[in-house]
Amino acid sequence: MSNEIVHEMDTFTIFAKLAGAPVLQDRPIDGVDQTDFLLGKKETTNREGILLFCADRLQAVKWRNWKLHLFNEQRDWFTPSLKLGTPKL
Helix, strand or coil: CCCCCCCHHHHHHHHHHHHCCCCCCCCCCCCCCCHHHHCCCCCCCCCCEEEEEECCEEEEEEECCEEEEEECCCCCCCCCCCEEEEEEC
16 A cells, blocks of 8 residues: 555556657646556655646645645535535645
């Protein structure tokens, strides 16, 4: 088990590295290469934090072992999230 952060947006850079393909340099790429972490060559990832958005709304922030929730967590796709009066850390 690990508290390290790997985000789904990292898959592009991971797959590119595994395939031996270059990552595009003519545009910003949000993903970071996590290959060494996933292959057990490093104990930490190349990411310390991530901003979590739902559409255009900042839902939460994860930084190292901390997570700040700005909206309540819903367990289904149909109930709208409600903004918390006080963020939950």
